[in-house]
Amino acid sequence: MRPSxxxxxLKQGVKNIWRNWMFSAASVLxxxxxxxxxxxxxxxxxxxxxxxxxxxxxxxxxxFFEPGTTxxxxxxxxxxxxxxxDVETITFESADEGWEKFAKQYxxxxxxxxxxxxxxNPLTGSDNYQVSVNDISLxxxxxxxxxxxxxxxxxxxxxRAAEFLTxxxxxxxxxxxxxxxxxLLISIxxxxxxxxxxxxxxxxxxxxxxxxxxxxxxxxAPFVLEGIILGVVGASIPLVSLYYLYQEVVxxxxxxxxxxxxxxxxxxxEQAYKTFLPVGLLLGVGIGLLSSFFTTKKHLRV
Amino acid sequence: xxxxxxxxxxxGKGRPAVNHVNLHVEQGEFVFVTGLSGSGKSTLxxxxxxxxxxxxxxxxxxxxxxxxxxxxxxSKYRRKLGVVFQDFxxxxxxxxxxxxxxxxxxxxxxxxxxxxxxxxxxxEVGLAGKYKSLPDELSGGEQQRVAxxxxxxxxxxxxxxxxxxxxxxxxxxxxxxxxxxxxxxxxTTVLVVTHNKEIVNAMKKRVVTMHDGVIVSDExxxxxxxx
Ligand SMILES: Nc1ncnc2c1ncn2[C@@H]1O[C@H](COP(=O)(O)OP(=O)(O)OP(=O)(O)O)[C@@H](O)[C@H]1O
Ligand SMILES: [Mg+2]
Numbered sequence: 226m227r228p229s230x231x232x233x234x235l236k237q238g239v240k241n242i243w244r245n246w247m248f249s250a251a252s253v254l255x256x257x258x259x260x261x262x263x264x265x266x267x268x269x270x271x272x273x274x275x276x277x278x279x280x281x282x283x284x285x286x287x288x289f290f291e292p293g294t295t296x297x298x299x300x301x302x303x304x305x306x307x308x309x310x311d312v313e314t315i316t317f318e319s320a321d322e323g324w325e326k327f328a329k330q331y332x333x334x335x336x337x338x339x340x341x342x343x344x345x346n347p348l349t350g351s352d353n354y355q356v357s358v359n360d361i362s363l364x365x366x367x368x369x370x371x372x373x374x375x376x377x378x379x380x381x382x383x384x385r386a387a388e389f390l391t392x393x394x395x396x397x398x399x400x401x402x403x404x405x406x407x408x409l410l411i412s413i414x415x416x417x418x419x420x421x422x423x424x425x426x427x428x429x430x431x432x433x434x435x436x437x438x439x440x441x442x443x444x445x446a447p448f449v450l451e452g453i454i455l456g457v458v459g460a461s462i463p464l465v466s467l468y469y470l471y472q473e474v475v476x477x478x479x480x481x482x483x484x485x486x487x488x489x490x491x492x493x494x495e496q497a498y499k500t501f502l503p504v505g506l507l508l509g510v511g512i513g514l515l516s517s518f519f520t521t522k523k524h525l526r527v
Numbered sequence: 528x529x530x531x532x533x534x535x536x537x538x539g540k541g542r543p544a545v546n547h548v549n550l551h552v553e554q555g556e557f558v559f560v561t562g563l564s565g566s567g568k569s570t571l572x573x574x575x576x577x578x579x580x581x582x583x584x585x586x587x588x589x590x591x592x593x594x595x596x597x598x599x600x601x602s603k604y605r606r607k608l609g610v611v612f613q614d615f616x617x618x619x620x621x622x623x624x625x626x627x628x629x630x631x632x633x634x635x636x637x638x639x640x641x642x643x644x645x646x647x648x649x650x651e652v653g654l655a656g657k658y659k660s661l662p663d664e665l666s667g668g669e670q671q672r673v674a675x676x677x678x679x680x681x682x683x684x685x686x687x688x689x690x691x692x693x694x695x696x697x698x699x700x701x702x703x704x705x706x707x708x709x710x711x712x713x714x715t716t717v718l719v720v721t722h723n724k725e726i727v728n729a730m731k732k733r734v735v736t737m738h739d740g741v742i743v744s745d746e747x748x749x750x751x752x753x754x
Contacts, residue, residue: 226635227635227637229632229637229638229641230632230635233632429616429618430618432616433616433618433629434633435602435605436576436605436610437605437606437629437630437633437634437677437681438602438603438604438605438606438608438633438634438681439602439633439634440602441598441599441602443633443635
C-alpha cells in the first residue's frame, strides 16, 4: 500500500470518530469500563496466583512408604529422587521426628495428649522424604516419577493453605469471566453500532467509492481502523488509571493491614503490568478490530 | 467494447425490466439510449456497472464477461468505466479539487500523479478557476462538470451517463453534451441515457430506443422516438 493511501485511510478513520463522537464516546467508555473491571480481576487473580505459587514452593512434596519398608530401601529411593535434576532439596523425616514436630505445634508441653501418645506414636509408618523442586511447573512430572518408584505408598503435594488459595483464585477467575463476558458483549455491540452509524452516515460516499472502483478493503479500512482506535483509547483509560490505583491500593494495604500483609506479598506494578499491559491492549484492539471487521463485512457488500 | 446477448433482468415476478436485449457498441462509439420512464434504461446502466446481475443472457464489456466475474474482480473492472448521474453525486464536504482527486486516491494513485492529473482534467471540463469551491457553491452545470471530471480522471475506456442533463437548463445541457462529445472525440466510448429530445435530434448520433425493457429501434444518426 502507498504511504498516501495509508495516510488517507488514517485520516478517514479519525474523521469517522469525530463525525459521530457521541457514539464513539459511548463505545470508548463502555470499553474502558469493561477493561477496567477486567483489570481489577486480573490484578487480583495474578496476585492470588503469585501467593499460591509461593505457598506451594514452601510446601515440599512429601513421599510416604508402604508399611514394612526397610531403612535401606528408603535410602535407595532417596538416592533415586536426589538424582533428578529438578530436585532442589530432599530431607528425610522419620516418624518420630514428624510426631515431635506435630505435637510441638498443636499440643502444649505437658498436655494430656502429649502424654498419651508419648510412647505410642500415632504417626508410625509415616517416615517420609520432603522434596522441594526448583521449578514449580515441573512438580507434576516429578510427582509422577516418584509415584512409580518401588516401596512408595503415597506422594502428597500441596497443603491446605495452597488449596484454599487456589480455590479463591478459581472463584475470582470464574466470576470475573462472567462479568467480563457480559461487558465484552456490550462493548462489541456498541462499537458495532458506532461503526454502522458511521457507515450509514457515509453511505453516499461509499456508493461513489464503489462506482469509482475502490476495493472492498479500501472501503472498509477506515471503519476497521475506527474500531481499532476506539479499542485502543478504550483500553488506555483503564490501563493508565489502574497503574496508579494499583500502587495506591497496595500501599494502603501494607499500611493498614500489616499483620495480614506479612503473610501475603504483592506483585510490583511493573511485574503486574508485564502481562496486564499487553493483555489489556490486545483485548481493546481485539474487540475493536473484530466488531468493526464483522460490521463492515455485513454492511459493505455491494 | 460493449456486447449484450439476449440479456434479461427481472427484479421479481412480472415483466422483466430488461427483456432479451441484444446490443453491440464498438470502441469509440457515441450512443444515446432513450425511452419512456420505466423502460429499463437505468437498469441497463446498472447491469453494465455490475451493480446488478442479469438473470439471463451474457454481457461482455471491455473484454470482461460480467456474469461469471468474481466479486473480488468487480472493483478492478469498474476502473475501466466512468459514470455520471442526473444528481451529480458529489461529496458535499469536499471541494472541487478533492472530489476529483478522490477518484484517484480510491484506486491508490500516488499524490505526485494526482497533483498533476487533477488540474489537467479540471481544465478539460472548464473548471480551472474553481478548485476550492464546495459543491453547494456551484451551479448545476458546474457540479456536473466536476462529476464528469471525476468520471474521466482515471481515463476510463467507457463513459456511462444516466440522464446527465436531467437537472439542467437547455443551454447548460448543450454545454455538457459538447463536453461528452469532446471526451468521445479522444477515443472514449460514450453511452448516454437521456430524455432530451432536442439534444438527441441535434447531435445526429446513434440512438437506441427502449420500450418496456425491449429495444424497439436502433438507428445510426437517429432521431428521438416518442414511444
Ligand atoms: N430496485 C428495483 N426493484 C424492483 N423493481 C425495479 C427496481 N428498479 C427498477 N425497477 C423497475 O424496473 C423497471 C425499469 O426501471 P428503470 O429504472 O430501469 O427505468 P428507466 O428507464 O431508467 O426509467 P426513468 O426514465 O424513469 O429513469 C421499472 O418498471 C421499475 O419499476
Ligand atoms: Mg432511470
